[in-house]
Amino acid sequence: MRIKAYPSMxxxxxxxxxxxxxxxxxxxxxxxxRGRSLVVNALISGDTKATxxxxxxxxxxxxxxxxxxxxxxxxxxxxxKSIYCRGSATTLRIAMAISSLAPGxxxxxxxxxxxxxxxxxxxxxLERLGARVITTDxxxxxxxxxxxxxxxxxxxxxxxxxxSSQYVTALLMIAPLLGIGVKPLNLASRPYVDVTxxxxxxxxxxxxxxxxxxxxxxxxxxxxxxxxxxxxxSSSFLMVAGAIGGRVRVxxxxxxxxxxxxxxxxxxxxxxxKVRVSSSGGWVEVEAGKLEPFEANLEDTPxxxxxxxxxxxxxxxxxxxxxxxxxxxxxxxRRKAIASNLFRIGVDASISCGGDCIKIRGGKxxxxxxxxxxxxxxxxxxxxxxxxxxxxxxxxxxxRYKDSYPGFVEDLxxxxxxxxxxx
Numbered sequence: 379m380r381i382k383a384y385p386s387m388x389x390x391x392x393x394x395x396x397x398x399x400x401x402x403x404x405x406x407x408x409x410x411x412r413g414r415s416l417v418v419n420a421l422i423s424g425d426t427k428a429t430x431x432x433x434x435x436x437x438x439x440x441x442x443x444x445x446x447x448x449x450x451x452x453x454x455x456x457x458x459k460s461i462y463c464r465g466s467a468t469t470l471r472i473a474m475a476i477s478s479l480a481p482g483x484x485x486x487x488x489x490x491x492x493x494x495x496x497x498x499x500x501x502x503x504l505e506r507l508g509a510r511v512i513t514t515d516x517x518x519x520x521x522x523x524x525x526x527x528x529x530x531x532x533x534x535x536x537x538x539x540x541x542s543s544q545y546v547t548a549l550l551m552i553a554p555l556l557g558i559g560v561k562p563l564n565l566a567s568r569p570y571v572d573v574t575x576x577x578x579x580x581x582x583x584x585x586x587x588x589x590x591x592x593x594x595x596x597x598x599x600x601x602x603x604x605x606x607x608x609x610x611x612s613s614s615f616l617m618v619a620g621a622i623g624g625r626v627r628v629x630x631x632x633x634x635x636x637x638x639x640x641x642x643x644x645x646x647x648x649x650x651x652k653v654r655v656s657s658s659g660g661w662v663e664v665e666a667g668k669l670e671p672f673e674a675n676l677e678d679t680p681x682x683x684x685x686x687x688x689x690x691x692x693x694x695x696x697x698x699x700x701x702x703x704x705x706x707x708x709x710x711x712r713r714k715a716i717a718s719n720l721f722r723i724g725v726d727a728s729i730s731c732g733g734d735c736i737k738i739r740g741g742k743x744x745x746x747x748x749x750x751x752x753x754x755x756x757x758x759x760x761x762x763x764x765x766x767x768x769x770x771x772x773x774x775x776x777x778r779y780k781d782s783y784p785g786f787v788e789d790l791x792x793x794x795x796x797x798x799x800x801x
């Protein structure tokens with residue numbers, strides 16, 4: 379699929395898509411709660427459909443009605459034999475941990491973008507809990523079996539979390555069942571762990587830090603009704619569209635939610651966009667202003683890098699995005715994807731700081747044809763880039779935006795953006 383975004387102004391309001399992070403965690407929590415749970419305002423996308431498949435294979439009955447998902451969990455976990463996780467690393471990593479509690483050996487794997495992403499630190503932690511884990515050079519496909527539910531009770535299992543906080547989340551999901559704690563080492567993207575804590579609390583499990591940097595759980599999973607808030611990661615693309623040319627209000631956001639990608643609000647202000655926020659109304663409004671270069675540290679919020687890079691391409695002068703080394707481990711090497719695509723549309727960008735920074739000299743976006751790199755966030759970012767460009771931006775291989783935001787094209791069009799499927 380090829381989609382072209384033509385130069386166009388945007389103006390209007392749109393509801394934030396449901397949070398993908400909350401949806402994944404709420405669906406897996408519903409599986410582990412003995413009884414019937416309801417996840418309200420769930421995101422139904424390519425990635426979360428992978429989690430729905432995993433939850434069903436592990437024994438739950440699932441009924442989807444619009445954006446509400448009813449999950450009836452089994453008395454004991456089933457042996458799923460194999461789980462295909464599409465391109466969703468969150469699905470695979472959490473399902474790895476949960477599958478270690480199921481009988482038999484479970485094979486977990488995904489599409490080519492997922493099978494290049496690391497899981498070894500999580501595999502090592504599960505083996506310390508007594509599981510047997512076989513990986514392919516530390517990556518999927520991965521076979522898991524054998525955690526003893528009496529092993530290590532009262533202890534805290536350590537995990538190297540420098541590559542991903544999802545390893546911590548995966549272990550926290552099984553911690554209430556094993557009676558263990560989790561000790562993250564070199565924790566990256568802590569806000570995602572805070573989202574995990576928020577969701578687990580909604581299902582009866584309290585998670586707290588101790589003075590030695592360990593996470594401990596209290597309580598057990600109970601069936602719940604959980605409402606998923608709006609997604610700041612996906613909403614950031616809409617906000618940047620407003621900053622580039624027009625005005626966009628995104629509603630359905632929880633200003634008190636721990637999602638780290640709320641940082642987009644401060645970055646937009648720093649860049650000179652006009653930003654208005656209503657905590658009581660649950661909305662953020664962004665209007666174009668004179669964009670100035672800025673520096674942003676995205677170490678804890680790597681998913682913001684693609685839309686923030688597009689924002690920088692419209693700021694006259696040199697902007698610097700720091701803390702982006704882990705982008706190499708995403709659906710694509712997002713550092714290279716961002717830099718090469720910016721070059722194709724006439725923006726000077728270079729990777730520096732030993733791979734941990736991108737420097738972008740913005741001010742004029744010519745437009746042209748770019749690659750989607752099989753990466754939903756790269757696709758959405760460069761469609762937004764086309765809205766303020768001289769001749770538009772065509773994204774080749776654009777269908778994967780549906781992994782995280784199926785309504786993205788329609789929502790942008792409702793705001794006045796000219797987007798066309800051209801092949």
